[in-house]
Structures are given as C-alpha cells and as structure tokens.
Amino acid sequence: MATFQLDHTVGSIVRDHPALSRLFEQAKVDYCCGGQKTLDEACRQRGIDPQDFLAQLEDYAALETAPEVNLAELSLAELTDHIERIHHAYLHEELPRLEKMVTKVAAVHGEKEPRLAQIKDTFLALSAELTTHLMKEEQVLFPLIRQLEASDTLTRFHCGTVVNPIARMTVEHDGAGVALAHLRRLTDDFTPPEWACNTYRALFDALLTFEQDMHQHIHKENNVLFPRAVLLEQQKAN
Numbered sequence: 001m002a003t004f005q006l007d008h009t010v011g012s013i014v015r016d017h018p019a020l021s022r023l024f025e026q027a028k029v030d031y032c033c034g035g036q037k038t039l040d041e042a043c044r045q046r047g048i049d050p051q052d053f054l055a056q057l058e059d060y061a062a063l064e065t066a067p068e069v070n071l072a073e074l075s076l077a078e079l080t081d082h083i084e085r086i087h088h089a090y091l092h093e094e095l096p097r098l099e100k101m102v103t104k105v106a107a108v109h110g111e112k113e114p115r116l117a118q119i120k121d122t123f124l125a126l127s128a129e130l131t132t133h134l135m136k137e138e139q140v141l142f143p144l145i146r147q148l149e150a151s152d153t154l155t156r157f158h159c160g161t162v163v164n165p166i167a168r169m170t171v172e173h174d175g176a177g178v179a180l181a182h183l184r185r186l187t188d189d190f191t192p193p194e195w196a197c198n199t200y201r202a203l204f205d206a207l208l209t210f211e212q213d214m215h216q217h218i219h220k221e222n223n224v225l226f227p228r229a230v231l232l233e234q235q236k237a238n
Helices: 008-017 020-027 039-046 050-063 076-110 114-149 163-185 196-236
Strands: none
Touching: 008 020, 008 039, 008 196, 020 050, 020 196, 039 050, 076 114, 076 196, 114 163, 114 196, 163 196
16 A cells, blocks of 8 residues: 655655546646645645545555556656657647637637636637647757667757756746646636536536646656656766
C-alpha cells in the first residue's frame, strides 16, 4: 500500500501515482504549476482538511488495479516522445475543433449568456499561445533534451544551457494555468445552464477534458521532464 506524507509535494505524489490525479482534479488542487507545494500547503489553500485528503489518497491508491506508465522508468528521450504522442497530438487535433465549437456557441447563445464572449476570447488566445508553445517544444527544447541525453559529454547549445528554454516554457505554463483557471470561473466549473443545447453541453464537457489533459501535460513537464533534464546537465558539467 502506498504511503504518503503531508510534507510530500503534490507534484511528486502525482508523478509516482498518476491515477491519483483524478482526486486532485476533483478537489481542485493544482498539481502541475503548483506541484512544488506540499500536500499540507495545497490542501490548506483550498480549505481542505489535509488529514482527510491524505486518507482519501491512500484509500484510492490501495484500489489501483490498472498499471500506469511509470514516468520515472522512461529515458528523457522516451519521456519527450510520450509527451508528444499523448499530449501534443491531442492538442494538435483538439484545439482547432474547440476553436470552432466555442466560436459557434458564443455566436448562437451569446445574447442569453454574455460570458460566452469572454470564454471564446480566452480560449482563442490560449489556443494561439499553445500552438506556438508546442512548436517551440517540438522544434527546439525537446531536441535539445534528446541531444543532451545522447551525448557522452556536456553539450553546448546555442541558447547557452537547457535551463534557459526550460525557464521560458515554465513561464508559459504558468500563463496557461491562469487562462485555464479563468475558463473554469467563467463556465461555473464547466457546468452548462439547464437550457443549454447539446453543442453547448458538448463544448463544456470538452473544455473540462481539455483542462484535465493540460494539467497532466504540464505536470509531466514541470515536475518530471524539466527537473531531470536540468539535473543531467548539471551532472555532465561536473
């Protein structure tokens, strides 16, 4: 049975037990951008009793049956491939679809629900930023990380060190986290009104799935891939 402590970071808990992300999502505890906070700190900020949530985590972990991908066992190259195959591919396919949906729903129902215009603008801006973000990771950062791992000696990059693009990507992750939180507020936790049509309801359901995937995506990079890449570069420098 898995044992957790209140001084464990939420990022490390989800890193080692990815299935527990479901409980963090339900409790609205940020494990991606806020992954460095301890479980105690994160719970108290959400007004949740830390001991109660700790017990929930241990109970859920005891019921886990299906094995998850063990990120710690993947090489850095395998981890970047995993992120591209699972999360980048999802965004490349889903962002254009969601752009059309959010634009259509705002146009049809915007007079009845004025916040739909804000939802549309927030999502379209986030989608544009993510499209550029994915390109920078796929064409610059991930190839650098693969090159760093494959080299027997410290690799000298045009950007100086792998820390520099990682820092930039982390800042952009924080911005995405702010946008996601704003979308959740504007949508009343992705809850459509009773009068909503099927397209309206499908949009909110898709936005919820989008948020959950983004949280997993950012977590894998911020709390697993990036720290390992920085550590490897430091080890090779020494």
